[in-house]
Amino acid sequence: xxxxxxxxxxxxxxxxxxxxxxxxxxxxxxxxxxxxxxxxxxxxxxxxxxxxxxxxxxxxxxxxxxxxxxxxxxxxxxxxxxxxxxxxxxxxxxxxxxxxxxxxxxxxxxxxxxxxxxxxxxxxxxxxxxxxxxxxxxxxxxxxxxxxxxxxxxxxxxxxxxxxxxxxxxxxxxxxxxxxxxxxxxxxxxxxxxxxxxxxxxxx
Amino acid sequence: xxxxxxxxxxxxxxxxxxxxxxxxxxxxxxxxxxxxxxxxxxxxxxxxxxxxxxxxxxxxxxxxxxxxxxxxxxxxxxxxxxxxxxxxxxxxxxxxxxxxxxxxxxxxxxxxxxxxxxxxxxxxxxxxxxxxxxxxxxxxxxxxxxxxxxxxxxxxxxxxxxxxxxxxxxxxxxxxxxxxxxxxxxxxxxxxxxxxxxxxxxxx
Numbered sequence: 001x002x003x004x005x006x007x008x009x010x011x012x013x014x015x016x017x018x019x020x021x022x023x024x025x026x027x028x029x030x031x032x033x034x035x036x037x038x039x040x041x042x043x044x045x046x047x048x049x050x051x052x053x054x055x056x057x058x059x060x061x062x063x064x065x066x067x068x069x070x071x072x073x074x075x076x077x078x079x080x081x082x083x084x085x086x087x088x089x090x091x092x093x094x095x096x097x098x099x100x101x102x103x104x105x106x107x108x109x110x111x112x113x114x115x116x117x118x119x120x121x122x123x124x125x126x127x128x129x130x131x132x133x134x135x136x137x138x139x140x141x142x143x144x145x146x147x148x149x150x151x152x153x154x155x156x157x158x159x160x161x162x163x164x165x166x167x168x169x170x171x172x173x174x175x176x177x178x179x180x181x182x183x184x185x186x187x188x189x190x191x192x193x194x195x196x197x198x199x200x201x202x203x204x
Numbered sequence: 205x206x207x208x209x210x211x212x213x214x215x216x217x218x219x220x221x222x223x224x225x226x227x228x229x230x231x232x233x234x235x236x237x238x239x240x241x242x243x244x245x246x247x248x249x250x251x252x253x254x255x256x257x258x259x260x261x262x263x264x265x266x267x268x269x270x271x272x273x274x275x276x277x278x279x280x281x282x283x284x285x286x287x288x289x290x291x292x293x294x295x296x297x298x299x300x301x302x303x304x305x306x307x308x309x310x311x312x313x314x315x316x317x318x319x320x321x322x323x324x325x326x327x328x329x330x331x332x333x334x335x336x337x338x339x340x341x342x343x344x345x346x347x348x349x350x351x352x353x354x355x356x357x358x359x360x361x362x363x364x365x366x367x368x369x370x371x372x373x374x375x376x377x378x379x380x381x382x383x384x385x386x387x388x389x390x391x392x393x394x395x396x397x398x399x400x401x402x403x404x405x406x407x408x
Binding site for chain 1: 252253288386
């Protein structure tokens with residue numbers, strides 16, 4: 001709802017219209033679950049605008065499927081069949097990827113992560129999507145597999161309306177600095193505190 | 205991802221399986237935007253499980269449409285046509301509803317809110333949905349239009365697997381107490397701090 005009060009007019013030489021269409025860099029970080037869920041919720045709004053959605057899931061196993069994946073694939077088919085909403089691409093960066101960093105495969109993970117970033121960079125430079133969700137992308141940055149300075153440089157130089165949403169714990173200070181919007185979800189109360197098991201439809 | 209460590213086994217007499225299927229009451233609260241977005245993201249996972257999704261938007265104008273509404277309506281049509289995912293109902297409680305509480309219409313808002321809650325109560329008692337999103341439902345509770353004790357009583361007595369997700373600021377202590385999971389999203393950095401205007405596809 002566009003009801004937020006603007007506290008100051010920025011001295012950036014942009015018109016209000018230009019500022020409205022400025023691409024945003026959004027970072028969902030913090031220790032809690034829910035970061036990716038919030039990012040995908042935001043991407044739903046972009047889909048409804050008819051924007052091209054590109055999801056790039058870093059680190060997690062290709063066998064690991066969140067419910068959002070099927071929902072977005074269905075929305076992509078809705079677009080292909082009826083023209084409603086926007087096109088959707090959903091990429092997972094290989095079954096070797098895992099944030100538990102299994103022993104013996106670290107170098108492959110690093111190469112896969114870098115390959116993923118190179119593809120995203122190409123797409124940004126070619127203005128392929130209007131929403132990029134880089135899910136769990138903070139980890140390859142944290143582990144030095146992808147250079148955060150290169151990422152910030154590419155993001156700062158991106159043209160057109162290309163919103164980028166990055167999720168994951170421990171976001172690098174350089175990324176926070178470059179971001180327009182940084183969100184952190186805090187647990188006040190969680191069922192696992194009371195011995196509750198993870199549930200399908202809720203945790204995945 | 206079901207990787208959370210359970211710190212204690214509860215003395216509730218339930219089996220692990222029963223505990224896995226226990227219906228959850230989730231409250232997304234706090235001062236930041238993003239509460240509803242996170243709740244709808246969670247509902248996406250339920251849709252993928254084939255669950256019946258019922259969204260009840262309290263307070264906001266019927267003219268007000270978030271991007272999630274169209275996306276969920278599209279997913280509901282996908283289900284109707286292909287059987288994939290679950291059915292979706294999306295209800296908005298009248299154009300008179302607004303959290304700005306426009307002068308002169310307060311009594312109608314209160315009646316509308318109560319009517320909305322009565323319908324939700326009937327559905328819960330008849331086990332109509334598996335996921336209920338009560339968007340902005342904290343406000344009618346806060347303003348005394350709907351009795352929080354009645355709500356907690358109905359929620360505590362609900363049968364089967366009926367997950368309930370409630371969003372809004374200033375959640376009543378009774379609701380927090382009854383909840384299994386309470387999430388609060390915190391702004392670390394927001395573009396409106398720098399004079400950024402709200403943007404389509406992002407704020408709505």
